[in-house]
Amino acid sequence: MGWVKPARLEKQALLDDAAEATGLEDFGSDWFERPFDVLLESIRAEAKLNPAGDFSAMQQFHKVLKDRLWAQMWFARHPEILARPIRRPVVIVGPMRSGTTRLHRLLASDQRFSFMRSFETISPVPRPDFEEVLAGRKKDFRPVLAGRIMKVARLANPRTLNIHPTGPYEPEEELGLLVNSMWGMKHEAQWMVPSYGRWCEGEDATPAYEHMANLLRLVGWSQQVSSIRPWILKTPQHMLDLDALLNVFPDARVIFTHRDPNAVVGSAASLAWNQTIIYSDHADANELGREWLRKTRVEVERMMAARSRVPAERRIDIHYESMERDWRSTMGRIYDFLGMDIAPAWTEMQGFIDRSRALKRHPHNYSLAQFGLTPEMVQSELGEYVDAFGVASETAGTGGARSAH
Structure with missing residues (x-):
């Protein structure tokens, strides 16, 4: 309608605009410019926005570029931020839609852990006046x-928010922190950028x-919480980048989640579809389905290849149907694995479960057929994963509509 200027999706123009808006010029490591170049080219060639x-x-x-500039400002203003340790984080690693959000929010109910909140994954970097917020003079x-x-x-x-319900203060994954480096599946779940996704799969x-x-250190500092509290982390991106995760967090304790790939692929495709159609009028459901089947296979292959780097005593496997059948016993297993007493967390966890039951009024309905897929196609790509981990089949997720909350 002519209410806004045409978008300029050119790297230098975007860098210059962010620098002008903030009065800053230090973006930190220029590594992010490599994926940024590829992403912009993929948007221009493939996304049909x-x-x-x-x-x-x-x-x-x-916004991402301004956050990079402000982050470097905070690191220079408060060098103690980068000195904050991140010891023995608990990292949930599983395919998209495999119950990682539920598990993450159950653990985040325990005040002995640190976690990201949704507004922090959207805006991990405080604005330059944040010291006034800490002093109580501003909100x-x-x-x-x-x-x-x-x-x-x-x-x-x-x-979109029925599929992944959230609110500003809800526990949320750290995918937004990876977006700060122009990295991650968030881009693939909102735009059709397959060449960008394949390029990332070949990079360290x-x-x-x-x-x-x-950025986690910055978030912890902004929360004013003790760095002794271990972080709870989770994002499906870790399936692809488990080696990188372990390079940076070598003492991580890893919870691997597993779910019937028929449900995983159908639900992931539905999530991506309901975001992509906001930004493009030319999205193709069958093309998107094939891409997320391929992506899920790559996730699983990369995870299976890298998981041996995690010592046996620092990893545990949790199945979706176990959480569905008896979440209390399953959480008990996890706390035994972590060497923690679960008793102080029961009340908060039950509160989360009670609140989440309201979401059943807004079920996520999807099917493989919506995206041109069949159970046989999924079995062909992911049968080895099912056999390797004894993943149970969800009958309702293989053919017609499936509801999950």
Whole structure:
């Protein structure tokens, strides 16, 4: 309608705009420019963005680049941030839609852990006036911004927040910290950028994880919490980049989650579809389904190849159906693995379960057939994974509609 200027998805223009907006020029390590170049080219060649998609991409990049500039400002202003240790984090590693969010939020109910909140994964870097927030003279604007973004997302497609319910203060994954390096599957789940995804699969993600660790230190400092509390981390990206994760967090304790790949692939494709159609008027459901089947296979292959780097005493496997059948016993196993007493956390965990039951009113319905896939196609790609980990079949997830909460 001509209300906004045309988007300029050109790297130098975006860098210059962010520098001008902040009055800063240090973006930190320039490693991020490599994936940024590939991502911009993939958007131009493949994403077929509509005007809203163009505009939102430009805004997203502008925000990420400003955050990089502000992060370096905070590191220079408070060198003690980078000295904060991140010891023995608990990392949930599983395919998208394999119950990682539920497990993450159950563990985050325990106040003995540190975790990201949704507004922090959207805006991990405080604004330059944050010291006034710490002094109690101002309120942090980031939760307000997160709330506005979620309202826009719900207006654009109400299904997106039904599929992954959240709120500004809900525990959330750290994928936004990897986006700060122009890295990660978030881009593939909102735009059709297959060449970018394949390029990333061939690269060492360690620099992105190093920057993620520094942003975690910044988040911990901004929360004013003790660095003794171990972090709870989770994002499906770790399936692809387990080697990089272990390079940066060599003492991590890893919880591997497993679920019937028919449900994983169908649900992941549905999540990506309901985001992609906001930004493009030319999304193809069958093409998207094939891509997420391929992506899930690559995730599983990379995880299976790298998991031997985690000593047996620092890894545990948790199955989705076990959590569905008896979450209390399953959480007990996890706490035994962590060497912690679960008793102090029961009340908070039960509170989360009670709140989550309300989500059943808004089920996530999907099927493989919506995306041109069949159980036989999934079995062909992921049968080895099913056999290796004894993954149980979810009958309802193989053919018709499936509801998951």
